[in-house]
Amino acid sequence: MNSNAPILLMLALGVAIVGRFPADAEPPSPTRDSLPSSSRAILLAEAQPHRATFLGNPQTRFAPPLERPSDLRARFRDEKLKPDIAVILAEWGWKGNLEDLHYAALTAEITEVQLPYGTRMPFMSSRKDGKPICLRDVIWEGKHPAPAYVFTFSSNGRKYRCVTPKACSNFFIEDLGPELSRLELVKTMPAETSVCDPFEMQLIVRNTGRVILNRIQITDALPAGLLTADQRSATNFDVGTLRPGASREFRFHAHATAAGRYENRAQVTSAEGVGAEATASTSVRAPILALECEAPGQVYLGRPARACLTLRNTGDAAESKATVTLPLPAGAVVVDVSEGGVTSPTAITWELANLAPGANHQMCATLSLPQPGALSLVPEAKGLCAPRVQSACGTRVAGVPGILIEVVDLEDPVEVGNNVVYDIRVLNQGSLPGTNLRLVCTIPASQEFVSATGATSARADGRPVN
Template sequence: MPLTPSEPAVLRVEKAFPTGDRATSIILLERTAPVEIRRGTPFGYDITLTNLTRSTLDDIVLTERFPPAFESTTMTPEPTSREGNTAAWRYKAFPAGGRAVIRVLGSTDRPDDLTWCATVAFNTGLCATTRIVEPKLVLTKTAPTEVMVCDPIPIRLMVTNTGTGTMQGVQISDQLPQGWRMDNGTGVAAFSVGALRPGESQGFTFQARSGRTGVFVNEATATESGGMTAKASAETTVRKPALSLTKSGPDVRFIGRPAEYTLTATNTGDVPATDVILVDAISGVGEFVRAGSNGQFADGKVTWALGTLAPGASKTVEVVLVGRRVGRIADEAVVTAYCADAKAQASTEVKGVAAILLEVVDVADPIEVGADETYVITVINQGTANDTNVRIQCTLPAELSFVSAEGPTAYKAEGQT
């Protein structure tokens, strides 16, 4: 494009820095100016700067020295600095393949030729950035603060990288307290996490059981390949309700007489016993008569639903049985609750009562003098126990004399007896 309508020809010069060859140089400097111009006529010229590389160039400074006879009127863009006949343009960062054009307008009133000289300075370098990171290993552990000894204990482990770099080879180990075991029977929970990026978390949940009561502090440890460790602990109190059961009743009862039994269940533990059920199983010669406290009889058992027993609390119930034959009333009771039970026994001997009925009947009555009379003597046990050492003794009046006798055993006769 012609600079002014009167310019017949344009001079173009260029130089590639630093080798002079575009293919192997870093920056190209080009100048476009009129070949000739009349004195006193305004004219302009261009300076073009091109980045020949595929990288950003830093701190480029283009310096233009004007001939003494040249008077500049405008420069686009404005130079970064101007001192005398020298102007400079500074580019802090010149992008790969970037191009900048500087336009200078002015004139001269002298007949001398004008010679412009420009220089360019730049910095080149190869930069790489190494990030300085600081990963941070954080371990949290949660477990219930209180459980029953029968309860499974859920434990949650969470490992987090709250730092700025990735951690490798992250491992978690949880040595359970003495007496604790997982479902697989081991006392150590171990988990392999591997790599953990910044802000990333991984969680693991497992269950353990305690074989004893007490207060347990359980500590877990997380490690990583760089030597960093983190610890976390949780405190769990393991409790157990304890039940005791007493049962009292008579040692002896006669057949048909009621036997009353008293049963008392007590929570001797330090936590409430829940869902308490008392069952009294009747065996032997015992038969159910009645039960107090809403006891329910079925299938030879009396059952009471006692609900919840607070620590130290007791509940007492009664049951009445009867023996219809000689033997023993064998009675065993069991009280159960969640995580607790107890047993108690009581037995009663059922005895019978011996009672004799004696009957004497004369078969022929009256009789003639000299005739024989027969007497039938019957002994009846009308009691509930065997009669022992039974002996029948008959004494005849003086008007009668003994003739003969018969019965289940031998007899002996002496005089009138």
């Protein structure tokens, strides 16, 4: 037989193939010019495709025939076949991930198709002497369309179609081109919250493409004024790997240090360079306390002073509990306290619940001091949420001079012509010194001034004696 003539070979396809050289011939040497002309003809034939005309030869088929989709899943699940599949794909130079192929074979939708005459396959798995081989560039030239099972999958950024003829399980893989890679990130937080309350943030990352994405990371840098529960200004999440359609959810708590509107932007990235961003915003409200103190400018000693405190919430959020404290000045005596006030030796305290925005509440206390002087009041208020505020007012406690004059004649009755002594005493019974005092005595017409002694000199000016 002429070794250079085309012949029919029953190879691993389990097919009849128009071949390139006899079954017992060795592949030609890569150095074409060093070979005789007949060998060069064989090398030229190497580039021609295999022409398959029959499927199902038990000696060359890759695995038993398939009757239903579950049979195909069983072939890819078979631990004995997995190494042979790896050999075939390595010979072909496939750049995909075997795990992606096996996972898709077990989970993807499998459909049945008919391979028409002339279908060209980039390669096809087969066997020779029981060993797996990869036949390249195969054309189906059978008399009838060949039924086959098909499923699609993605791996390393590309989309593939795995086709397996039912008669022989001789699979091949078609490269359908770059796969769409896409990540979606959704961030949510309350539209409105209070500076008093921590709130929850939620992040959901979803692989909306058709490619497995790896080493996915979420970075969430909080805007100034927002902190996590452990007082950090940013948080990161290691998502790992996401298959197409898969998603993961992350939650964490944050709080605001001041009222205002905050916009937060988070980012997600993957090892493949695919990323996305998401933003969410919240309006943070806060109670703001304002405290006023009013007291009379002056009271006289012995008369009580009534001081009143007014607490207002000028913010835009309710204060759940406000405490107002009025420290007592040294020596002050509490005469009366308005409703809700609790008196201790050092202060009067009121507690107010749920002080709404714009609301106000008045508290009063009546005090007295045993001595003249300044009555200084420095009340303060604080909330569970609202910061501490202070106010101040005061009263001057004034003393009053109380002058008492006593006049006693040391001898009574008095004979005409004799002297009589009058003892005059001036006593300040009040709480304030009397100043610029002047004592004036008027002598009756039946008497005449003789002399006077005392703390100051006296002078007679007619009947009056000063």
